[in-house]
Amino acid sequence: MTRTSPDIRVAVSTVIFTLRPAAGGAALSLPLVRRTRDPFEGRWALPGGWLDPDEGLDAAAARTLAETTGLAPNYLEQLYAFGDVDRSPSRVVSIIYWALLRHDLVDQQRAAHAAAGTAPENVQWFDADSLPELAFDHNAIVDYALWRLRNKVGYSRIAHGLLPDEFTLADLREVYESILSRKLDPANFRRQVEATGTLIPTDRFRTGSHRPARLYRYDGAVELAARGPISTPDSTNRNEER
Amino acid sequence: MTRTSPDIRVAVSTVIFTLRPAAGGAALSLPLVRRTRDPFEGRWALPGGWLDPDEGLDAAAARTLAETTGLAPNYLEQLYAFGDVDRSPSRVVSIIYWALLRHDLVDQQRAAHAAAGTAPENVQWFDADSLPELAFDHNAIVDYALWRLRNKVGYSRIAHGLLPDEFTLADLREVYESILSRKLDPANFRRQVEATGTLIPTDRFRTGSHRPARLYRYDGAVELAARGPISTPDSTNRNEER
DNA sequence: TCAAAAGTGTTCTGATTACACCCATGG
DNA sequence: CCATGGGTGTAATCAGAACACTTTTGA
Numbered sequence: 001m002t003r004t005s006p007d008i009r010v011a012v013s014t015v016i017f018t019l020r021p022a023a024g025g026a027a028l029s030l031p032l033v034r035r036t037r038d039p040f041e042g043r044w045a046l047p048g049g050w051l052d053p054d055e056g057l058d059a060a061a062a063r064t065l066a067e068t069t070g071l072a073p074n075y076l077e078q079l080y081a082f083g084d085v086d087r088s089p090s091r092v093v094s095i096i097y098w099a100l101l102r103h104d105l106v107d108q109q110r111a112a113h114a115a116a117g118t119a120p121e122n123v124q125w126f127d128a129d130s131l132p133e134l135a136f137d138h139n140a141i142v143d144y145a146l147w148r149l150r151n152k153v154g155y156s157r158i159a160h161g162l163l164p165d166e167f168t169l170a171d172l173r174e175v176y177e178s179i180l181s182r183k184l185d186p187a188n189f190r191r192q193v194e195a196t197g198t199l200i201p202t203d204r205f206r207t208g209s210h211r212p213a214r215l216y217r218y219d220g221a222v223e224l225a226a227r228g229p230i231s232t233p234d235s236t237n238r239n240e241e242r
Numbered sequence: 243m244t245r246t247s248p249d250i251r252v253a254v255s256t257v258i259f260t261l262r263p264a265a266g267g268a269a270l271s272l273p274l275v276r277r278t279r280d281p282f283e284g285r286w287a288l289p290g291g292w293l294d295p296d297e298g299l300d301a302a303a304a305r306t307l308a309e310t311t312g313l314a315p316n317y318l319e320q321l322y323a324f325g326d327v328d329r330s331p332s333r334v335v336s337i338i339y340w341a342l343l344r345h346d347l348v349d350q351q352r353a354a355h356a357a358a359g360t361a362p363e364n365v366q367w368f369d370a371d372s373l374p375e376l377a378f379d380h381n382a383i384v385d386y387a388l389w390r391l392r393n394k395v396g397y398s399r400i401a402h403g404l405l406p407d408e409f410t411l412a413d414l415r416e417v418y419e420s421i422l423s424r425k426l427d428p429a430n431f432r433r434q435v436e437a438t439g440t441l442i443p444t445d446r447f448r449t450g451s452h453r454p455a456r457l458y459r460y461d462g463a464v465e466l467a468a469r470g471p472i473s474t475p476d477s478t479n480r481n482e483e484r
Numbered sequence: 485t486c487a488a489a490a491g492t493g494t495t496c497t498g499a500t501t502a503c504a505c506c507c508a509t510g511g
Numbered sequence: 512c513c514a515t516g517g518g519t520g521t522a523a524t525c526a527g528a529a530c531a532c533t534t535t536t537g538a
Contacts, residue, residue, distance in 0.1 A: 007295050008251075008252050008293060008295055009250075010250050010252060010325075010335055051250060051325070051335070053249050053250055053333050054327060055327065056325055056326045056327055057323060057324075057325035057326075057335070078322065078323060080320065081299060081320060081323040081337045082299075083252075083293070083298055083299035083302075083337065084298045084299075085296060085297065085298055091295050091296075093252055093293070093299070093337070095323045095325065095335070143470075143471040144470055144471050147470035147471055148470065151470075229382065229385040229386050229389055
């Protein structure tokens, strides 16, 4: 414990997903930032930045995400710390977070930034299953985040992080189907989510297509994902691998 | 992305468990190191050290664990990055690993170090469920590692990381019972682990008590735990050799 | 021969699956 | 009235839990 580590820098980046409406279901997509600096200039990279000496990791993830993309996530959780020696020309340890954002808020936040004249530069959304070659080891990082998302949707309620306050069971099912890339039986899906007891039926219905579908909302008192003994610092949840 | 992070240091520490034989089952225990320096001097802390600029995170965990305790784990996995501003007087981001070590190797490695005159100083083993007040936020970290271990034993084969090459089903069941702190039905346990197809029966038996029990070994080709698209760098993460 | 652990068989129950069927609305 | 998705019913299947029972050894 005598050595210090002076020439190692700590960065924080975030893989933030939303569910973009698309023909034949929805598509997972994420924002990337085009690099304007030396290593991998011109390549797309995850939004992020350097860790500030006076802020915690969670706060740094939220801050750098806001600074680079203008986005504020509905769900935020640490993913993994990547620190291979050769992952960057200089020595960088990257604490990676992954996050979820409701698509209606993507539009809303974009509109707000446009009105305020603070629209972020060099940001573009990509479909998660057809990414270009990214800077650093960011392709592998996105793969890992996708794996974690698909895993976690099976045993937690994180799907909520992609839905507005009120939604139909078909909406919720579409989130699952998009993430898992397979169809689910509507009848069984209904019974399963009803059995969890975390869905609260409203007396409102969505009309317009055919038979109106009841709108539900989530019980806000229930956590989005089972957490271990790690305390949740702020409103955006923090969680861990299963 | 303009700021650098000069006065943040990166440490790597490891929560390494073994299963100590005890009256009425086995007990999870872990080694701690008594601090001889300023912050929390005299308190027990997790083994660890500073990250070297020219080594990866996994390598740093293995190295600092060996330097402080003389131990080489059977299983090693990153747990979480802790980086709250106030977790240490100076700003330190700690990449925490958790690990498993077979108890017979604990004794073996200790004997080897004693013979070589390199016995580690200031190291002591503690029962995981009765720890003293540790330095920094290390109590919370151990709680988290225990939570992860108990979770993971339910859906992976990490129990193998605590057993020698050949073992009886009763040995394996005792590992599960110790970690989960509850008794398991021997009949159902047998069928469940047999159904996984990862256990290879040998033609040897352990005699001595009552009816001899067949010895099994694990299929070395199968990973100890599914870790998604993250590659396993070196042999410490892999299964034990045959 | 007896105690105790190894190992097998059987039943019960709850969760998951598959799918038939009815309901309500817009066009 | 009919196509379509919303919503209910039900039987088959599967995994896990509980526990009775047989086998094999040391003492």
